[in-house]
Amino acid sequence: MTQRLRIAASLAAMVLAIAPASARADDDDELVITAAEMEDRVRPPRLTADEAFLIERQPRNVAEMLRFLPGVSAKTNSRGETIARVRGAEERQTQVFLDGAPLAVPWDGRIDLGVLPAGLVRSVEVAKGAVPIEYGTNAVAGAIDLRTGDDATGVHGMAQVGSDGFATGSVVGGAAVGSFHMMFAASGVTRDAEPVADRAALPFSQAADGGRTNTDLDSVSLFGALGYAGPVVAARASLLRVTTRRGIAPESDRDPAVAAPRYWRYPDIDLTQLTLNASADIGEATTLRAVGWRQWFSQSIDAYSNASYTVRRTRQDDEDDTLGARLVLATAIAPFDLRLTSSAQTSRHAQVDTNLQTGVAGPRLVYRQNLFTVGAEVDAPLGPVKATAGVAYDRATTPLTGDKPAQPATDAVAFSLAVQGDVARDTTLTLSGGRRTRFPSARELFGEALGRFLINPDLRPETAWLADIELAWQGATANLVVNPFYQRGAGTIGQRVVRVNGVSLRKRYNQSGTRTYGVDAQANVALMAGLDAEIFGTVMSARADPGDAAFRRLLQRPAYEVGGALRYRPFDALLLRGEYRRVGPAVDLDAAGNRAELAAGDEVNLRAQWRVARIGSSAVSVTMAVDNLGNDVITPQLGLPSPGRMVRFGVRID
Template sequence: MTRPARPHGAASLPWLAAALAAIPAAAAGQESAESEESDWPTITVTAPATETRALPPQVRIPVDLIVDRQPRSAADVLRGIAGVTVRTNSRGETIARIRGAQDRQTQVFLDGAPLAVPWDGRIDLGLLPAGLLGGVRVVKGAAPIEYGANAVAGVVDFQTRGVSQGDFAHLETGSLGSGSASLVLTERIGAAEAVFAAGGITRDAEPLAGPLPFGQAPGEEGRTNTDLDAGSLFAALGTTTGDLTLRASLLHIAAERGIAPESDRPPEEGPRYWRYPDIALTQATVNAALGLGPDSEIRLVGWRQWFGQRIEQYRSIAYDALRGSQEDEDDTLGGRLTLTHPAGPLALRWAASAQSSTHEQVDTDFPPGVPGERLRFRQNLYSIGVEADATLAPGARLTLGTAYDRAETPLTGNKPPQEAFSDWAGSAALALDIGEDAALTVSGGRRTRFPTARELFGAALGRFALNPDLAPERAWFADAELRWERPGLTVMVNPFLIRFEDTLAQRVLADGRRQRFNLAGATNGGVDALLSYDLAGTLRFELSATALRARADAGTDGGSAPFRRLPQRPSFETLAAIDWNVRHRFDLRAELRAVGSAIDLDAEGEVVDLPAAAELALRATVPLARVGGNRLFLTMAVDNLSDAQIVPQAGLPLPGRLWRVGLRFD
């Protein structure tokens, strides 16, 4: 079986042309909705702020800022947020990590429903088109109880576009056959509100930034085996009747992509020669909110997710001889119920959630190519808790919470039964208005993440040796966020401390396989900071930064790390931007992203250094015409202008220079 050749841009032309043709249609049917309000955010925001509620540190990204940065995918939206690291792992998935925690400790939600596939605890953010998003919230620290079990380090909460945000269309093409397109149509039909969206992302290969010692086929212009084709469809219908608000939505993503082989190891040291010829995710979500009185409300979110993928493992970088394949099918059903009501001077919020996910897997070795046994795994998650909000004095709010979480694995395939896990969670947040323009929030808590079924039972086509003694991860948090806001100026400083117990790490065994194990302990400490300052009426300076120190405990027992510094945790990350926006004429944006040094493991489990680096990106938007209440824009972008080689993980450098040009209707 061979990897099909792709002429630059050939695969993207049909759907890019279709999207371009749809832009005039969207414009013709657009009715300005700038003054209209949508009721949907009251039911799709998972943990809404209230006058009496104190919340942990969080960053909100409104839709206009999302559009301004010209992202292609949901992963691009998160780049440059203080405390958030976005990287592509060795499976080719683009994931988010908060404050140096493991990526599975960061939970991802879409319209209030978990988006990650429970078997693995991850979702590839590079497959979700950015045009679908109407806003993003990143919660750091002890997340509110509505998010349920496993939200250890924080939460990424995506919201889809609503009717109040109007229609949107974007089409772009770029170097190495890259392209993306998004189309969002919104309409009010009597008492109902409807949204339809379609999107796609494509590339023939990622650009190279400098030579690679291994893992690169000779004569290829782009990075070997990094092609991607992803398409999505989304539809939502909502209505409000009296005190009842309802919304139902359906998302479907289909994709195929390659995975870059590790470039730091020769063939005899076992780099991955993998491809995903088939990825499909479908998620149905139902949101409901019912007002029970002036200060009482009940909210319900239900979700059903179907996921399937096929992984193909090859014997060499030629991708012409199969070594093995794995076919996965996942079926997940879950729901969350939240009740808010007054109780004397307090506002109480009760939350309960349950989720059951079944994973079926078939492995096939080549030769002989005979499918193996179909294995079935199941994991059930439960969470129940309560939070109390109190106003201590004018400008002083206190929120206290506690919860009980539980995980069960009633089906374990051909592996021994696994005992159930359970633990408690707690949190506290105190918010103080310390001046007309300043606020201080002090928060902390305790959270638990249970191992996923893949961590307990998955061998990843022979890459991992199982560890039947894996235990849940636990984390203690402490945060202090100081925020000062004046017209044209925002300053935020947020020192934090995270104490991990039994956090999962990896070690390399004598036979070359990797094995997960529980570290005895680790501590992450640092500072998140944000500055936004209007230098002039049309010129704004933005700076977001994180300094991080992540260290495992010293010791000599079986839970000790072979080295103190935790891998793949840069010492700092910063994004500085200058935005020059002359209304109705142009918007120019320059971004400088710098990443500090880090370490990682090589194929033999030895420490390798990952050097500090920096990259420059440019953005430009020029209005072309006004169509009804919206405008048509020309967009231009260059990513990694300096063609810098940045290596967030050993053998897996980030893409080099990429140019893009397109049209946007917004």
């Protein structure tokens, strides 16, 4: 048994050893400090995936929790990171939070959801459109709230093994003592390689047999939390630690003799995040909510000469230190509810690039970016409807810029309005819209990615004008949500390829404008006893204004993504699920900056979960999952197709 398999096996043994005494609380109270629910609050479109939803889908990681949510997708980029995208927008336009604290590394503006353990997260909420101002700066497309919960008691867990050396295991437990609650979680995932769907889709930098070149992964996560719930004050402190080492698949569309792909590996990735949550009732109708976070992040990137990954050329060593806080004061002044919000974050990035051929290390470059937000939001009943309006002031400064040109401070005003009312029996109509701004991340301003990018010191913030209409109907055996949307972007950050001394480099620039419109839809229907159907889909058009782009269609935005699932429970202990998803065609840039077509693809997944025993109050189930049954090629990004067929078997204890 390899060392990586021992990780999963050890965690599985922990589950089996402790689980007989486990019990789960049904209560779902948690300390929510991003955009809390209030009776008269009207919010833009949002999707919620609860614990039952997530368990049924058997996700391997947090990224796969976003499957089959309309308007939401997760894809692996050229750096090997699995990132979330809302309505096809760039990953930095979607903010990710864990228990109310931003999870993205500020230098890069994104987080790899593919290494975060699925067992840690108990629920996911996705906000789309002009999201509430508590989410702060940069959420121009949407926000994803990952919540660990704080009410679990006893222990539960899972373990799975599968194709190409895949293995994972997780254990989560908690205990309550009076007003205090403790929670812990441990998780490990390993794989030798990602499976290949079609070798013809990998013409370069790919071995003749075996899994995808350089896609091995080892990751271990630890999480602990201690909470207190008193009559007036509630507080919780949590600590997350994730350590990872991995390979990055080379872009298989590039001929090394013409335009060599990046041959990279991450020998070390370390993320530690401390989060403090608190709320206090300071009056009959007034509550103060606060969250503070401290994040430490480090990574090393080794660049190799070729696909053999034997000769290292350069190494990049990064260290990041981030400190931030958010305060929300909520009060009622009849008939209005008022929220005052302020947030601040400072992040330092230090980087050293070393030429491993000569052994000469470059200078230690230090960068800093500060983000600030202050705003207010009010809920107001307006006769038969209710409305929520908000306004905020955002500001970004970069006091340290390494060896790059100094940057001026930038600021912007954000605002939004949402109105909701009943238009028929069991039918609600919500209209929402607003303006949001995203400041360029420090990496977009200063990062050269080991010689891949040409920096643009004139890069400016991007602005989005957003509008949504959501029609929701809830029947006795079915429900339907239809959500047309529109987004007008100004200064949207794109990429173009430029030639410098005979070398093709990418350069970020502000497009004059973009326009995206489409519709999200979702329906659930009970067909008969034990048989349910789910249908979801997004149809979208995303175009740049004519004149400043090589071609108008925005990159990596599929024209549609549609699918559904059948869920069958022939008897209480057995659950069967079949899923289908079709991803429409899209476009991308090739190595020379020319337009490349990304073909449509189909994905079929199978899931099964059979409860076979009970040990005390715990249920023991065996699980089976088949991902991409048809082994079809889905290409979210040129040269980086999604994995092929994978089969997984496991055990789960709840």
